[in-house]
Amino acid sequence: MTSLVQKKFGEAAADYAASSVHAKGESLKRLVALVRPARSWRVLDVATGAGHTALAFAPHVAKVTASDITEAMLAEARRLAAERGFGNVKTARAKADDLPFPDMSFDCVTCRLAAHHFGKPQAFASEAFRVLMPGGTLALVDNISPEEPDLARAYNHFEKLRDPSHGRCLSLTEWTKLLGDQGFVLAHSEEMDQDIAFLPWVTRMRCSAPTVARLEALLREEPLRSSLRPRMEDGGLTFTLREAIILARKPA
Known part of the structure; x- marks a missing residue:
């Protein structure tokens, strides 16, 4: 049975391949720099989407497995890998909470x-821990919720209105505890702003006109206005999400 995530992202696969947020976001370059991959490494990219993270690591490691549940996304990842001449990238169908x-x-x-789509983030962390070598690294980037519970609920409602396959963005505190509970040792965490152009953001998810109007209204109202800081830039509506970069180690 096709899941809601597969349906929504299958329809949007080509858009995500071209998305500047996913292909060139500052967190991607920063992630590779922080991880400092070794030439001998085997890397697994979970919920790879169009493969941008897998392809960012490919020049630095021996082999990358780009995994996802959506075949259309994997096809885009294979296409981009071939275009860039990366023979060390392969794709695999895989659920984040049941890695094969x-x-x-x-x-x-x-x-x-991607992790905000996972229905069982604890299971994902457990599976990541299992498939890692002792001393291995989990390198996670995701949008994060505000720490305040009421604001976090408002923010996740906003995200789910735009994308019904959205699960829940965790806060940085929640991620830190969840990973620790699965046996990881936190090695590094940081937050950064991610500026989002509103129109491409809603277009990727094929939002209806009423949904677009409601999302824009929510952006301009409290409590989200102060948190997401909507403004006009380059002639278009822009707002700012918070991303976290988290590195966690499996004890040697």
Whole structure:
């Protein structure tokens, strides 16, 4: 049975391949710099989408497995890998909370801008821990919720209105605890702003006109206005999300 995530992202696969947020966002370059991948590494990218994170790591490592549940996304990842001449990238159908790989298969597991779709983030963390080599690294990037519960609920409602397959963005505090509970040792965390152009953001998810109007209204109202800071830039509505970059190690 096709899940809501598969349906929504299957329809939008080509748009995500071309999305500047996913292909060139500052967190992507920063993630590679922080991880400092080794040439001998085997990397697993979970919920790869169009493969942008997998392809960012490919020049620096021996092999990258780009995994996703959506075949249309995997097709885009294969296309981009071929265009860029990366013969060390392969794709695999895989659920984030039930990875079809043996224990201790990878030196690094990455996941960028996807975990807010996971229905079972604890299971994802557990599976990442299982497939990592001792001493391996989980490198996670995702949008994060505000720490205040009421504001976090408003923010996640806003995200789910735009994309019904949205699960929940966790706060940085929640991620830190969740990973620790699964056995990881936190190595690094930081936050950064991610400026979002409103029109491409709603267009990627094929939002209806009434939904677009409601999203814009929510942006301009409290409590989201102060948090997401909507403004006009380059002739278009822009707002700002918060992203976290988290590196966690599996003990050696």
